[in-house]
Amino acid sequence: MTTEEQLQDWRNAALRVESEVRKAVIGQDNMVRLINVALFARGHVLLEGDVGVGKTTILRAFARAVGGDFERVEGTVDLMPNDLVYHTYVDGEGKPRIEPGPLLRHGERLTTFFFNEINRARPQVQSLLLRAMAERTVSAFNREYSFPHMTVFADRNKVEKEETFELASAARDRFMFELRMETPRDPAVRRALVFNPDFHDVDELLQQVAPDVVDWQSLNRIASAIQRTVTASESLERYVMDLWDASQNPSAFDVRIDGVDMKKLILAGASPRGMMAMLRAARVVAWMAGRTHLVPDDVQAILPSTLGHRVFFTPVYEMRRAQIADALVAQIMEKVATPR
Secondary structure, X not given: OOOHHHHHHHHHHHHHHHHHHOOOOOOOHHHHHHHHHHHHHOOEEEEEOOOOOOHHHHHHHHHHXXXXXXXXXXXXXXXXXXXXXXXXXXXXXXXXXXEEOOOOOOHHHEEEEEEEOHHHOOHHHHHXXXXXXXXXXXXXXXXXXXXXXXXXXEEEOOOOOOOOXXXXXXXXXXXXXXXXXXXXXXXXXXXXXXXXXXXXXXHHHHOOOOOOOOOHHHHHHHHHHHHHHOEOOHHHHHHHHHHHHHHHOHHHHOOOOOOOOHHHOEEEOOOHHHHHHHHHXXXXXXXXXXXXXXXXXXXXXXXXXXXXXXXXXXXXXXXXXXHHHHXXXXXXXXXXXXXX
């Protein structure tokens, strides 16, 4: 049985993970917090951002602080599902060889799997990744391989559209968070990134991050303890259910967006899986704040990252998703009554 002292020790370790990552990543405090929340809520993360904003660096920093093994795969149009599982080659003696691919080579030590430019990979590859995300297993060589501690991170190429395959709704729903990593705007941070040589050598920079801050083999047990410890009041439960209803029928809550027919906007609202993911993340936010009960601020802290990509629009509005989704979530947060 988990004790209060254990929960406090784990919380201290989780907060130290953040402080260690911030030694290598500056100007991205909210991003660091949300990725940390996803880790302890055991959720996968879809990242968006321009080239060179530090997506790989932040994930490598987390991988070092958490421990276990890190793997990165580049999405390409010629990547096949089997390429994630094994690869074949001819050795020096001319004999064919088969070796484990990126999903299998680390075994159960795989904790951080980064799929770069996932929308460059074919739907068949995305489907295999979906199973790995959902079940944390893959079948190969007449046996099943398990990676129970793995967290999947993926990013999408938002600039180039040629030879890309947009993620299906089911694929996006598998990600707990969809996070937008932007170029820092603070002048001091921008100046440091350009002129401070410490940030120019990523490998040397990551050496500043203390390794194995938390026991990666205990992440699932920690996450389970958090979910069973942090409780929600009846008023908080009603608030969450209203948020769910608003994602499915925003006009019932007087949600309005300029230039949008609200009755024709929603094709499908948030799924039960999406709402469960939101609550898991909110409980981790409360736990990191040192509380054993949820408050509305916990939910609102993660709502934009958990809800926007789970509401699907009718075709006439889907092309404007980037603008409409943000406005919709902001309006839902404003219009749905917050419990006192």
